[in-house]
Amino acid sequence: MELRHLRYFVAVAEELHFGRAAERLGIAQPPLSRQIQDLEGELGFKLFDRTRRRIELTAAGDVLLKRTRDVLERLEDAVRDARSTSTGKRGRVTVGYPSSLAYTGLVGLLRAFRTEFPDVELAVRELPLAEQLVGLTNGELDVGFLRGPLDGEALVTECMRREPLMLALPADHPLARHKRLTLAAVAREPFVFFPRVRAPAFFDLLLSLCQKAGFTPQIRHEAPQADVLSLVAAGFGISIMPASVREIRRTDVAFRPFAGAPLTELLLAWRVGEGSPSRQAFIDVVRRVGLRLDSVL
Amino acid sequence: MELRHLRYFVAVAEELHFGRAAERLGIAQPPLSRQIQDLEGELGFKLFDRTRRRIELTAAGDVLLKRTRDVLERLEDAVRDARSTSTGKRGRVTVGYPSSLAYTGLVGLLRAFRTEFPDVELAVRELPLAEQLVGLTNGELDVGFLRGPLDGEALVTECMRREPLMLALPADHPLARHKRLTLAAVAREPFVFFPRVRAPAFFDLLLSLCQKAGFTPQIRHEAPQADVLSLVAAGFGISIMPASVREIRRTDVAFRPFAGAPLTELLLAWRVGEGSPSRQAFIDVVRRVGLRLDSVL
DNA sequence: ACTACTGATACCTTTCAGGTATCATCCTCG
DNA sequence: CGAGGATGATACCTGAAAGGTATCAGTAGT
Numbered sequence: 001m002e003l004r005h006l007r008y009f010v011a012v013a014e015e016l017h018f019g020r021a022a023e024r025l026g027i028a029q030p031p032l033s034r035q036i037q038d039l040e041g042e043l044g045f046k047l048f049d050r051t052r053r054r055i056e057l058t059a060a061g062d063v064l065l066k067r068t069r070d071v072l073e074r075l076e077d078a079v080r081d082a083r084s085t086s087t088g089k090r091g092r093v094t095v096g097y098p099s100s101l102a103y104t105g106l107v108g109l110l111r112a113f114r115t116e117f118p119d120v121e122l123a124v125r126e127l128p129l130a131e132q133l134v135g136l137t138n139g140e141l142d143v144g145f146l147r148g149p150l151d152g153e154a155l156v157t158e159c160m161r162r163e164p165l166m167l168a169l170p171a172d173h174p175l176a177r178h179k180r181l182t183l184a185a186v187a188r189e190p191f192v193f194f195p196r197v198r199a200p201a202f203f204d205l206l207l208s209l210c211q212k213a214g215f216t217p218q219i220r221h222e223a224p225q226a227d228v229l230s231l232v233a234a235g236f237g238i239s240i241m242p243a244s245v246r247e248i249r250r251t252d253v254a255f256r257p258f259a260g261a262p263l264t265e266l267l268l269a270w271r272v273g274e275g276s277p278s279r280q281a282f283i284d285v286v287r288r289v290g291l292r293l294d295s296v297l
Numbered sequence: 298m299e300l301r302h303l304r305y306f307v308a309v310a311e312e313l314h315f316g317r318a319a320e321r322l323g324i325a326q327p328p329l330s331r332q333i334q335d336l337e338g339e340l341g342f343k344l345f346d347r348t349r350r351r352i353e354l355t356a357a358g359d360v361l362l363k364r365t366r367d368v369l370e371r372l373e374d375a376v377r378d379a380r381s382t383s384t385g386k387r388g389r390v391t392v393g394y395p396s397s398l399a400y401t402g403l404v405g406l407l408r409a410f411r412t413e414f415p416d417v418e419l420a421v422r423e424l425p426l427a428e429q430l431v432g433l434t435n436g437e438l439d440v441g442f443l444r445g446p447l448d449g450e451a452l453v454t455e456c457m458r459r460e461p462l463m464l465a466l467p468a469d470h471p472l473a474r475h476k477r478l479t480l481a482a483v484a485r486e487p488f489v490f491f492p493r494v495r496a497p498a499f500f501d502l503l504l505s506l507c508q509k510a511g512f513t514p515q516i517r518h519e520a521p522q523a524d525v526l527s528l529v530a531a532g533f534g535i536s537i538m539p540a541s542v543r544e545i546r547r548t549d550v551a552f553r554p555f556a557g558a559p560l561t562e563l564l565l566a567w568r569v570g571e572g573s574p575s576r577q578a579f580i581d582v583v584r585r586v587g588l589r590l591d592s593v594l
Numbered sequence: 595a596c597t598a599c600t601g602a603t604a605c606c607t608t609t610c611a612g613g614t615a616t617c618a619t620c621c622t623c624g
Numbered sequence: 625c626g627a628g629g630a631t632g633a634t635a636c637c638t639g640a641a642a643g644g645t646a647t648c649a650g651t652a653g654t
Contacts, residue, residue, distance in 0.1 A: 002299045002612085006372075018632060031612045035634060043376060045383035050632070057571040060383035067375030069369055078364030079298075079340060086342035086357035273348050276356040301642085315601060328643045330602060336640095350600065350651055 003075075007066050008032055009047060011059055013065045018078065072282040084119070086240035088281030093123040095282070096132040097142035100228040100268070104244040105161070105291035106145075112289045113282060120278050128225065129199035136271050142279040143286075147242065148265040149201050157267040158283075160291045161244070164261040165209075166231065169254050170244070171239040178252040182212035183258055190220040192228050202264075207238050209262070229253055243265070300372075302336040303328055303365050306344060310362045312417055375492055381416070385505055385578030389418040392579070393429040393441035396523040398563070401541040402458070402588035403442075409586045410579060417575050425522065426496035433568050440583075441575040444539065445562040446498050454564040454578075457588045458541070461558040465526065465542070466535040466551050473551040480510035487517040487534035489525050499561075503537050506559070537565070540593075563588065 007260055008025060012032065015021040022029040038048055045170075047061035056066060084090040089228040097106055110122060121177040127135065127144070136139035136155060150157065169189075175181060210217045221236050232239050242264050246255045268286055270279060308318040309329065318335050319326040333497060337344050344358035381387040394403055407419060423442070424432065432438035433452060447454065464483060466473055472482065484507075493500040507514045518533050528550040529536050543552045565583055567576060 001376075002301060004299060019630085027611090028613055028615085029632075030634080037610080037633085043380065045380060058383065059388050059575060060379040063382045063387075064379035064410055067371070067378065071375060074364070074371065075303075075368045078361055078368060081364065082357040082361035084339065085353065085360045090360070091356050170632080176498060261312045273346075278356060316599090323644090325644055326601075327603080332642080335601090347601070352601080444628085 001039065001042055003072075005042075006037055006072060006121050008035050009039060009061075010065065010068055010072065012036060012048070012055075013061060014107065016055055016057075018055070027131075034174070046258075070143060086277050088117045088120065088277035088279075089117060091276055091278030093142045093276070093278045093282045094125065094128045094135075094140065096125050096127045096135055096146070098129065098145060098147060098223070100242060100245050101145050102126065103290075104247045108292050109286060113285045115183055116285060117278070117281055119279065128194070129202065130197055132269075136269060139271070142275060143268060143270045143282055144271055145198065146267055147202050148267050149205065150267065151267070154272055155269045156272055157269045158287070159265045160268050160286065161266040162263045163243040163266070164182040164257065164259065164263055165240050166243050166246070166255045167238060167258050168232050168241045169256065170233060171252045171254045173235075173238070173254065176256070178256065181258045183260070184215070184236055185258075186216075187213065187215035189218075191217040191229045192221045192237040192239045193217075193219050193221045194225050194228055198225070205264075205278045209240070209260075211243075232268050272291060286287075298336065298339055299448040300369075302332055302339075302545065303369060305332050306336060306358075307362065307365055307369065309333055309345070309352075310358065311354055312524045314400055315352070315355075338382055342458075345362045365538060367524060383574055385417065385574035385576075386414060387416045388573055388575030389420065390439045390573070390575045390579045391420040391432075392498075393421065393422050393432055393435065393438045393443070395426060395429075395442060395444060396423050396521070397444075397539060397542055398442050399423065400546045400587075404495040406583060406586055410582045413582060414575070414578055415505060417578065423489070429566075433566060436568070440567045440579055442501055443564055443566055444496065445564050446502065447564070449568070450481050451569055452566045453528045453569055454566045455584070456562045457565050457583065458563040460563070461554060462503075462537050463540050463543070463558065464555050465529050465538045466553065467529060467530070467532045468549045468551045470532075470551065473553065475553065478553045478555045480507060480557070481512070483535055484510065484512035486515075487551045489518045489520060489534040490516050491522050491525055491537045492519045497524065502561075503557070506537070506557070510555075547554075 005229075006020070009022040010027050011016060015024065018033055018036075019029050022032040025032065036047065043064075045060050047059050047064065048055045049058055081090065103185070106124070110124065113120075114122065125135075125141070129146045132141060132144040132146050133150075133155075136144050145160070148157070148159075167183075167186065169186075171177055175185060177186075177188075193203065193206065221231055225230050228239050228241075229245070229248065229250060231237065233250060241255070243255070244266075268283065270283065305318070305322060308322050309315060310356050312321065315330055316326050317334075319329040322329065333344065333558075340361075342356050343358050344353055344361065345352045349388050378387065389594045402422070407421065410417075410419065422432075422438070424438075429438060429441040430452075433441050442457070445454070445456075455516040464478055464480075466483075466486075472478060472486075475482075490500065490503065497546065504514070518528055525536050525538075526542070526545070526547060528534065530547060538552070540552070541563075565580065
């Protein structure tokens with residue numbers, strides 16, 4: 001049995017006239033008769049009573065007609081849905097992001113995406129860089145925002161934002177009086193960093209900065225990214241962070257530029273090769289909308 | 298698009314391997330590849346990512362797979378249901394019957410039918426003969442039980458029961474003392490009959506019986522079939538009824554045979570030509586089980 | 595680098611859907 | 625009641641396309 005048989009059957013059942021049904025289907029009457037006969041033969045029961053001049057549906061034919069209409073309709077829906085999915089109008093995107101992005105652009109971006117693709121399910125997960133790399137590689141994440149540099153992963157990256165690193169220190173710290181600082185000036189201060197495993201390349205970048213300034217930082221405390229700021233505010237030490245973290249606007253932490261502060265890149269990354277259309281749609285929106293700082297807090 | 302494409306697609310999607318899918322389908326691999334390509338071409342989007350050594354479903358393909366499985370399943374169900382209908386295992390039968398049958402065989406018959414065809418919907422309607430004829434002709438009734446004689450309707454009939462007519466008179470009527478009567482004996486009694494339009498042929502049969510006995514009955518009261526008995530019981534007059542009405546066992550009505558009482562036939566009737574398989578199943582059951590008197594009251 | 599495996603391509607064969615001509619039947623109408 | 629027209633079925637032919645065989649091309653694993 002093929003869809004052809006079903007389509008023909010529905011046409012004949014609706015017209016109750018082989019000639020008109022054939023015309024509607026754009027074929028001649030004899031082949032239509034034969035296809036219906038073939039269908040009846042395969043099914044093993046009659047669909048039409050051909051007694052008298054007019055044909056009419058048998059009880060079985062009537063049942064099959066109703067059900068077949070439903071089946072054909074569902075099939076059309078299925079194709080429509082699949083097509084929507086193929087153009088990214090439907091689907092699911094899983095996005096990873098570092099904690100620093102929560103207040104500095106992510107919300108506006110997600111809002112823009114949802115406006116344009118309301119039927120795409122969005123799953124956002126705050127993850128440290130290392131876990132994002134794992135997720136992107138094994139397919140758990142479709143895209144990730146992460147801070148460079150990356151050392152040779154099989155990922156496509158696009159730079160979304162370029163910003164200098166800044167020194168973060170308690171607002172009441174003596175050095176906070178200076179508008180600008182040098183790394184050498186804070187060589188003897190205790191530092192608060194995130195655990196190296198969370199983002200080794202970025203961690204090593206910070207270390208090498210200190211090395212170049214002629215010292216090795218005393219790392220007194222480690223904390224998940226989001227909590228580093230609180231530890232700094234509480235006076236446990238100072239830290240080095242991307243400039244956008246200022247946007248959180250904590251009054252108990254002072255951000256100060258320092259000499260030789262490198263630019264870091266916030267990257268949008270995804271696995272090479274074909275991805276879901278929804279992923280592509282998300283990437284397109286990010287490219288178009290960018291990471292405008294959210295006007296919150 | 299044909300079912301073939303869908304079946305092939307499901308096979309490939311499940312195996313994720315053209316070779317194995319082709320083997321499972323019993324065809325060679327190249328035609329399978331081509332059919333999938335054709336399907337993708339017609340749909341306008343890719344169903345599989347063929348990057349690397351292994352193929353995998355695209356997001357759209359995944360959507361289509363789930364939906365297609367559902368569609369194919371529903372189609373199978375539809376065919377199964379239609380087949381059940383074609384063999385009378387499913388469907389609907391509308392049965393007409395005269396009020397006299399309610400206590401004299403119908404219940405047992407319906408019980409037997411329901412046991413054998415639990416999925417066939419039964420609609421039974423108590424109808425006077427005239428309305429049954431209309432219903433049988435226009436298709437509202439599939440089968441009808443009715444009392445002969447019939448004058449030349451386009452119906453197939455089978456005699457289910459043959460029984461004599463009897464005189465029905467109030468239990469306390471003086472004539473009720475006799476075991477047997479003659480029509481002539483009741484010539485001067487008032488009669489209670491049903492309205493002629495309800496069953497003209499049967500009505501005329503009764504009239505002609507009286508004529509042959511040498512009198513014209515005084516019809517004092519008319520009543521719908523079921524109520525005739527009550528009027529007789531109440532002493533409004535006497536009536537003539539088929540013997541099986543005795544089964545109602547009213548103690549206030551006496552039934553007496555009379556000389557020259559003709560046999561009447563209770564017929565099962567249906568319209569000529571192909572009917573629903575359910576109708577045929579019903580007729581078969583009636584033939585097999587017959588109209589055994591119900592053991593009720 | 596070589597081999598084995600996978601899907602794609604090229605080309606041929608065969609099947610069958612669809613076309614034309616015609617038949618059988620039944621209904622209608624004079 | 626006979627003629628004509630309408631309807632679905634049958635017979636037979638043609639062409640598109642489904643399926644087969646042989647082979648290519650790319651990749652992974654040794």
